[in-house]
Amino acid sequence: MIVLKAPQQKLLEVLQSVAGIVERRHTLPILANVLLRKDGEEIEFTTSDLEIQVRTQASLGGDGDKLSTTVGARKLIDILRSLPVDQVVTLSAAQSKLTLTAGKSRFTLQTLPADDFPLVNEAVDFGPTFAVPQKTLRTLINQVHFAMAVHDIRYYLNGILFVAEGKTLTLVATDGHRLALAQATLQADIPKQEVILPRKTVLELQRLLRDEETAIEMRFAGNQARFGFSGMEFVTKLVEGKFPDYNRVIPKGHRNSLTLGRAVLLASLQRAAILTSEKFKGVRVNLDPGVLRIASSNAEQEEAKEEIEVDYDGDAIEIGFNVTYLMDALGNIAEDMVKLELQDGNASVLITVPGQAGFKYVVMPMRI
Numbered sequence: 550m551i552v553l554k555a556p557q558q559k560l561l562e563v564l565q566s567v568a569g570i571v572e573r574r575h576t577l578p579i580l581a582n583v584l585l586r587k588d589g590e591e592i593e594f595t596t597s598d599l600e601i602q603v604r605t606q607a608s609l610g611g612d613g614d615k616l617s618t619t620v621g622a623r624k625l626i627d628i629l630r631s632l633p634v635d636q637v638v639t640l641s642a643a644q645s646k647l648t649l650t651a652g653k654s655r656f657t658l659q660t661l662p663a664d665d666f667p668l669v670n671e672a673v674d675f676g677p678t679f680a681v682p683q684k685t686l687r688t689l690i691n692q693v694h695f696a697m698a699v700h701d702i703r704y705y706l707n708g709i710l711f712v713a714e715g716k717t718l719t720l721v722a723t724d725g726h727r728l729a730l731a732q733a734t735l736q737a738d739i740p741k742q743e744v745i746l747p748r749k750t751v752l753e754l755q756r757l758l759r760d761e762e763t764a765i766e767m768r769f770a771g772n773q774a775r776f777g778f779s780g781m782e783f784v785t786k787l788v789e790g791k792f793p794d795y796n797r798v799i800p801k802g803h804r805n806s807l808t809l810g811r812a813v814l815l816a817s818l819q820r821a822a823i824l825t826s827e828k829f830k831g832v833r834v835n836l837d838p839g840v841l842r843i844a845s846s847n848a849e850q851e852e853a854k855e856e857i858e859v860d861y862d863g864d865a866i867e868i869g870f871n872v873t874y875l876m877d878a879l880g881n882i883a884e885d886m887v888k889l890e891l892q893d894g895n896a897s898v899l900i901t902v903p904g905q906a907g908f909k910y911v912v913m914p915m916r917i
Contacts, residue, residue, distance in 0.1 A: 552587055552616060552640040553609035557651065560609060560638055561629040566781060567596045567603045568622045569753050577667070582619035584666045589613050595668070596622060601750055602669040604782040611640070617663035620647050628656050669784050672770035676742050679713055680764040683778055685733045687758040689720045690751060692731035692908055695877040697748055698724035705790030707748045711769070714741040721795045727874045728798050732907035742769045745788035750774075757781065799909055800899050803890040805863035808903060809841070811887045815879040817855040821845040822872045824853040831917045832872040836891065838862045845872070868894045869917035875900075878910045 553560065567583060575581050575598075584595040590611065595604045628649060629638065636651045642660075649656045690709070698706035701724065710721040716735045721728065746754075754776070758765065765778035769787075776783040821832050826847045835842040841859045846852040868891065878900055879887065890899040900910040 550614055550616065550642050551611045552585065552642050552647065553592060553611040554637065554639045555609040557629055557632050557636045557638050558634055559607070560640075561626065563594055563605060563607045563609075564622065564626050564629065566605055566757065567594050568626055569756055570598045570601045570603060570749070571596050571622045572598060573623055579619060579661045579665050579667070581621055581623065582661055582666070583622040583625070584619050584663055584668075585617070586663070587611070587614070587616040595666070597667060597669055598749075599667060599669070600747065601753065601783070601785045603753075603784075605780055616642055618642065618647070618660045619663055619666050620658050620660050624658060625649070669786075671775070671784055672773040675768040675770045675773075675775060677739060678766050678768050679718075679735055679737060679739050680766045681718060681733055681735065682762045683758045683765045684760050684762060686765050687755070687760060689718070689731040689733055690755050690758070691881055693720050693722040693729035694751055694755060695881055696722040696724060696727050696729035696910075697751065699748070701725070703790075705745055705788055705792055708745045708788045709751050710743065710745050710792045710795070711767075711774075712741070712743045713739045713767075713769070715739065721792070723793060723795070723798070726871065726913050727878075728795060728909075728911040729878065730795060730799065730909045743792075744769045744774055745790065745792055746774060746785065747788050750785040754783070757783070798897075799911055800890070800892065800897050803892045803896070803899060805836070805861075805866065805892065806888060806890045807836070807841070807859050807861040807863070808886055808888045809857065809859050811879055811882055811885055813857060814841075814887065815876060817843050817857055818872055818876050818879070821853045821855050822876065824851050825872055830871045830873050831869050831915055832875075833917050834866075834868050834870060836861065836863070836866040836868075838865075864893070866891055866894055868898070869915045870898070870912055871915055874912045878912070882908075 586593040590608045593606050632651050638651045641648050645660050647658045712719040719732045721730045768775045821843045825845045833844045841857045843855040884902045886903050888901045897911050897913050902908050
């Protein structure tokens with residue numbers, strides 16, 4: 550039976566859209582596979598890692614019969630990548646094997662039964678559906694993802710907090726040393742819903758979302774979230790736990806502020822970072838009327854000094870920071886200007902973008 554007959558590029562795009570969550574090594578061998586369900590010319594592709602499930606459909610020709618099977622996702626992708634782009638690929642099924650032919654190339658792949666594939670049990674208590682343009686959600690994730698914790702014992706920090714309330718969608722990420730918040734406006738009023746998306750889910754959404762105005766629909770349940778976009782269905786488990794009260798972390802009423810060019814500040818920090826030590830990424834920032842100074846040093850007694858002229862007439866402040874935290878934020882902001890608000894050498898700095906009330910980034914100081 551011919552399962553599909555399609556251009557290499559088309560089949561590769563479909564497989565790559567669902568294969569991001571597939572691990573090459575897994576305790577359950579079948580989780581390295583993609584589930585294929587064929588009905589007529591339509592084929593449904595599903596992958597799972599028991600926490601996340603991604604599904605999409607494509608019309609790829611072939612016989613009109615029904616078929617359900619699973620085959621190694623990464624192997625199939627590696628084979629397709631190795632073929633010429635303009636090649637027509639045929640996939641046929643016989644006796645628990647799939648055979649892929651393209652030109653004079655032929656590959657026979659082992660399959661595992663579709664009935665053994667562990668699908669995610671989808672929740673029944675989903676809240677109301679709401680939507681934003683894919684471009685908007687992609688921007689929000691890009692503005693906060695870098696502040697997520699990595700393998701933190703406080704597991705609720707290893708992800709992003711999504712809060713939908715009224716006509717506002719808020720995304721927050723923190724690792725305990727810095728916090729990033731980004732907001733967008735929803736088209737309809739939504740009763741308050743608050744969930745924590747796992748880190749792997751966030752990175753996969755970031756990979757899949759397109760920079761376009763077509764909508765992504767979202768629904769949250771007690772332990773699950775569901776997303777629908779670009780013909781894809783994405784279901785994920787949530788992180789259980791209580792996210793910190795981010796409103797208490799964001800400083801209010803700092804009496805000193807300055808606005809300066811993002812690119813100039815980022816370039817100065819990048820240069821100063823060269824002479825910080827690997828473990829100790831500290832830089833000293835001195836702020837005086839009219840001038841911002843950045844200095845760094847390392848165990849070899851090397852040092853770097855940077856100076857930027859600024860429009861500032863507030864208090865003289867000396868404060869230390871992990872330079873990586875500052876560069877992460879500045880590297881993920883698209884606008885030309887940033888605003889820094891400070892109190893003294895012991896309080897967190899608040900970084901915002903002029904004219905964009907929906908973005909806030911907080912960095913705690915460090916002793917140097």
